Amino acid sequence: MAATNRDQRRAAHVTRSLRGVNRFMTHSGWAQRRDRRGVMDFALGNPQDMPMPEITQALKFWADPLTRDWFAYKTSDSCAQIVAARSLRERTGVPFESEDIAMTNGAFGALTAGIKLVTLPGDEVLFNLPPWFCYEALIEDAGAVPVKVNVQPEDFDLDIAAIAEAISPRTRLVILNTPHNPTGRIYDRRSLQELASVLEEASRRNGRRIYLLSDEVYARIVFDGNRAVSPAEVYDHTLVVYSWSKQLLIPGQRIGYLAVHPNMPEREELREEVVAIQLASGYAFPNALLQHALGDLDRLSINVDHLQRKRDRMVGALREIGYEVHSPQATFYLLPKSPIADDQFFSEMLAERDVFVVPGTLVEYPGYFRISLTASDDMIERSLPHFEAVYRLSRLQESMIA
Amino acid sequence: MAATNRDQRRAAHVTRSLRGVNRFMTHSGWAQRRDRRGVMDFALGNPQDMPMPEITQALKFWADPLTRDWFAYKTSDSCAQIVAARSLRERTGVPFESEDIAMTNGAFGALTAGIKLVTLPGDEVLFNLPPWFCYEALIEDAGAVPVKVNVQPEDFDLDIAAIAEAISPRTRLVILNTPHNPTGRIYDRRSLQELASVLEEASRRNGRRIYLLSDEVYARIVFDGNRAVSPAEVYDHTLVVYSWSKQLLIPGQRIGYLAVHPNMPEREELREEVVAIQLASGYAFPNALLQHALGDLDRLSINVDHLQRKRDRMVGALREIGYEVHSPQATFYLLPKSPIADDQFFSEMLAERDVFVVPGTLVEYPGYFRISLTASDDMIERSLPHFEAVYRLSRLQESMIA
Numbered sequence: 122m123a124a125t126n127r128d129q130r131r132a133a134h135v136t137r138s139l140r141g142v143n144r145f146m147t148h149s150g151w152a153q154r155r156d157r158r159g160v161m162d163f164a165l166g167n168p169q170d171m172p173m174p175e176i177t178q179a180l181k182f183w184a185d186p187l188t189r190d191w192f193a194y195k196t197s198d199s200c201a202q203i204v205a206a207r208s209l210r211e212r213t214g215v216p217f218e219s220e221d222i223a224m225t226n227g228a229f230g231a232l233t234a235g236i237k238l239v240t241l242p243g244d245e246v247l248f249n250l251p252p253w254f255c256y257e258a259l260i261e262d263a264g265a266v267p268v269k270v271n272v273q274p275e276d277f278d279l280d281i282a283a284i285a286e287a288i289s290p291r292t293r294l295v296i297l298n299t300p301h302n303p304t305g306r307i308y309d310r311r312s313l314q315e316l317a318s319v320l321e322e323a324s325r326r327n328g329r330r331i332y333l334l335s336d337e338v339y340a341r342i343v344f345d346g347n348r349a350v351s352p353a354e355v356y357d358h359t360l361v362v363y364s365w366s367k368q369l370l371i372p373g374q375r376i377g378y379l380a381v382h383p384n385m386p387e388r389e390e391l392r393e394e395v396v397a398i399q400l401a402s403g404y405a406f407p408n409a410l411l412q413h414a415l416g417d418l419d420r421l422s423i424n425v426d427h428l429q430r431k432r433d434r435m436v437g438a439l440r441e442i443g444y445e446v447h448s449p450q451a452t453f454y455l456l457p458k459s460p461i462a463d464d465q466f467f468s469e470m471l472a473e474r475d476v477f478v479v480p481g482t483l484v485e486y487p488g489y490f491r492i493s494l495t496a497s498d499d500m501i502e503r504s505l506p507h508f509e510a511v512y513r514l515s516r517l518q519e520s521m522i523a
Numbered sequence: 524m525a526a527t528n529r530d531q532r533r534a535a536h537v538t539r540s541l542r543g544v545n546r547f548m549t550h551s552g553w554a555q556r557r558d559r560r561g562v563m564d565f566a567l568g569n570p571q572d573m574p575m576p577e578i579t580q581a582l583k584f585w586a587d588p589l590t591r592d593w594f595a596y597k598t599s600d601s602c603a604q605i606v607a608a609r610s611l612r613e614r615t616g617v618p619f620e621s622e623d624i625a626m627t628n629g630a631f632g633a634l635t636a637g638i639k640l641v642t643l644p645g646d647e648v649l650f651n652l653p654p655w656f657c658y659e660a661l662i663e664d665a666g667a668v669p670v671k672v673n674v675q676p677e678d679f680d681l682d683i684a685a686i687a688e689a690i691s692p693r694t695r696l697v698i699l700n701t702p703h704n705p706t707g708r709i710y711d712r713r714s715l716q717e718l719a720s721v722l723e724e725a726s727r728r729n730g731r732r733i734y735l736l737s738d739e740v741y742a743r744i745v746f747d748g749n750r751a752v753s754p755a756e757v758y759d760h761t762l763v764v765y766s767w768s769k770q771l772l773i774p775g776q777r778i779g780y781l782a783v784h785p786n787m788p789e790r791e792e793l794r795e796e797v798v799a800i801q802l803a804s805g806y807a808f809p810n811a812l813l814q815h816a817l818g819d820l821d822r823l824s825i826n827v828d829h830l831q832r833k834r835d836r837m838v839g840a841l842r843e844i845g846y847e848v849h850s851p852q853a854t855f856y857l858l859p860k861s862p863i864a865d866d867q868f869f870s871e872m873l874a875e876r877d878v879f880v881v882p883g884t885l886v887e888y889p890g891y892f893r894i895s896l897t898a899s900d901d902m903i904e905r906s907l908p909h910f911e912a913v914y915r916l917s918r919l920q921e922s923m924i925a
Contacts, residue, residue, distance in 0.1 A: 180582070189572055
């Protein structure tokens, strides 16, 4: 009795869905050597250059209190809501109002709030593979049931037929991530319209609305003059998730939002309920300082042109070496094919040379690996000989096995 | 179908347990007039004076990045864990190590993580009435079942016999809040030892451990040279919740922790699982800046002597008017008896005079009302004639009804 029965705790269950990620975080080459000088870190969407000085300036400026309640309990600050709604309106053309915006502690809080807002335990929540690494854990924490659908392997586009087939009478929510991590794909208007028709039809068939939760955290990290169409432009029952963590590359200072579509008939009901959900799920609001600073922060962005140049350099060099790799339309990521089937072994070979990537297996996409372009120019240049050596070594090994 | 069926969403359910609080937040006199000049605000444990300048200094100082990952993804920062563990060791004498500390976004995140760490859906979680206003919602969000036990009405001490009686084979967790909001009671070592015996015995009987979650956010807000004994000093299966929000009076800048008792046999298992729980419940970690600043912040505190003088002034003046009110040992709060049975009506009479308190009904303790001593000296002095007038008016009304 003294020792706990592991099976008697939900913790054990949640840990299972994060086990691969946890092991990577705690036991991989990256975990052990990431802090060393001179490493080439392409693992997470984390900053590898110093933060923009304007961020520190904004934090300092708004740290001076103007009122006695400057650092008092904050839910959604009305000024921050105005900034967020304006920004979302300008980006999508959909007439979001500030009252439609629930300010959150980044995308995590917005996803949690969105999932809990519309699902009951036992409801099915559908999302695409390869996924962002935490969807499944958030869905399970809400007591809902994850259902996974692969994107199309040849071009990473949505597989609408497969989604339609995966929808059941229990489906309550579809999570869409566009631009998509880790494929860098932007789903175009036609695909989104097709999906909207499928959801509309299935909602009618089920006699119960299927919502769409649109994770748009990379909406401003787009290349080649692309624009990422928001699903909110084509489907009224959309909840939009945004976070400034990518735009500013400060995922440790968390601010984002969940937006309820202005054409949703149950809009006002949801507005009120989301506050209770945010309280009940552990205070999923951003800190006061970040909300005060949001007007300044929203005007800032990492240099996307520079990111695009890093994409071109990396894609070109990897292809020259022999890697199969697409050129992403957006996001921080490349998703090349692993030259050998065992992407974890391949990733550890790179890690032994202090080059850190995420093996595809970790995002349920074996045979690939993910590179984050947030790595510095210097890291990119120094890494290329290693990418070449490990490519050749792994091909050699494979030919010996074959 | 277009409109959502309210019963088909958990949101509706969670909202129910927060309905009273929500109504107070959105429709009370306080909600409507709290921002006006000259109001006397005793409602929440919120600052009514300007923040300490040292807080702004610390935020500014630590906003200057020292490394490229200064604002990168942060879970529990090892320096912040060291500060927290040292502080908790010094306060309790229990040999907590930094690895026992999970840094959280204040007490909300720590409570959520603690509840989810040890319970399964359907497990019973016991807490005392009157409670902190959000326990029930956090328990329900975790899928667990709230069980409520009144404290002793005469002196607000723990009712150990009632707790023992309320324990069932499904009881998994007891939440204890000491010093206690809103009664200001510190439970003494003997009471805690009796409780520990009850939990030990019931765990044996049930063949399953009953954990204790100790909410100690007021541990440093104590009067008259008191010390708040931590339940961790007498019961090894204790999880400690702390937040700096009270000590610094900055509940909008959220940092706190959940600490796992160093004598718990399953300590290492829990340490690993709590990270997954924090991710899965929506990133319940504090922001990077606050973790960097914690060494400086932990040395600061609001002026507790001043708070004690406000307590004495307020208790003395209210008693002189005729109110029945105890003198709290700790916390921000007084809990006087409402001079009429209907504490909500009484509170709205005060609110019409721009004096804001929390009616006891809101914290499931009808017939009382809560005063927060975070109000300024000036608010206190200006409020006394109103407390007197409303006392006399309400007594007059009652005598007319009788």
